[in-house]
Amino acid sequence: MKGSARYRIAIVEPSEIVAEGLRHLLVTHGFDVVSIHDRVSAAAERMSRTTPQIVFVNPSLLDPEQRHTLRSALDLPQEALLVALVYGGFPDRLTAQFDEVVSVFEEPGAIARRLNAAMQSRESDETASAHAATDPRNDLSEREREILVAVARGYMNKEIADRHNISIHTVITHRKNITRKTGIKTVAGLTIYAIMNGLVDMNDVE
């Protein structure tokens, strides 16, 4: 199943077996794997030349002291999609920096679909924010507005995921996008935003 565009992907993964498996699957689904690395430092040097649009990184390679974000360590532009490649259970703390989380046990077709959807959503976001200056209303997608309302009403990520039949990571991704678009990070701030934009009634919130 080919995506409508051949997105350029870089893989940063210590296991050659996993990296090769992932490369094969991605190429089969119409992506262009431009580089594979087993360390972040090696990857960072190549990134500026290969300019990948999607970067898979095994979170075990993260800087344990977290002195730099992964995005800055790799010198990635904001538009690049940062994907965590995980084998098993993983704490939220490690995956917080990533835009998406992909497990090696996921069905390949589903991974490809998710990647394409994420990239297309980002691209439409960019054109949307280019028009935002002329559009006085918010440019959140329908789904993002639903998630925002749930957050404002005090629901936790897990509850939101259950109610909307999506994964908790999708919820986190939506919340990150909401923050990215509005510039608002805290729950209290998002609540005010939701109320001011008529998405939620003041009385629903207390």
Next chain:
Amino acid sequence: MNTLSQTSGLFGEHVKLAGVVDTNYMLLPVLERLGIGLGFGEESVGEACRRAGVRPSFFVLLCAIHTFDDYVPDAAQIENADPLELIAYLRNSHEYYSRRQVPRLREKLDRLVASCRSAHSELLSRFFDNYQRELDSHFLYEDEKVFPYVEDIAQGRPSDGEYSIERFEQNHENIDEKLDDLKNIILKYLPDVCDETLRTDALFDIYRLRDDLERHTMMENKILVPLVEKLEEAGR
């Protein structure tokens, strides 16, 4: 990259204090926190520092931090820093934020909110209340737990071994987030029925506070922590 000679040229001992302020008037609060009063006539940096009991090298460091964006002190400057002097400055900064800057901002916000005359804008007051409380408790923790710990270590008093600066570093919360949200809400999402002048006025104060807090946090993370880590190591 700002070299030591550049910063000394701008803020060094022989420079007139008035010249320092002319170079960057945002240094006025810094002078206040160092106990250097205004009305200093033709005094030089060196003279003013001696009068206030401040080391000129510390003065230059503070000026550089508050003048150049993303200024990063080098290893020599960190090593040269006096922990007690630094703590005293940080404590004074907390006072300044809690007792002066934040309450003034609060007043401006109250006036802004009153001008909007809508229930929605009153949410802002409550939001700011929470922010104020968060900030105060953040400072309290540092004033009562972290700083005394550093003072003990710096003066060679044994600590009970329970606390370490690493714990501080890991728990050092981001106090900017709510302020950023407030700024964005007032800048982008408050309805235009609100008084424009009051709005701009409040925004200026928010931007200044945010800027100041950012540099304050940087000093704690990039100067205080490494400095104390060295002291802890020496003590072992």
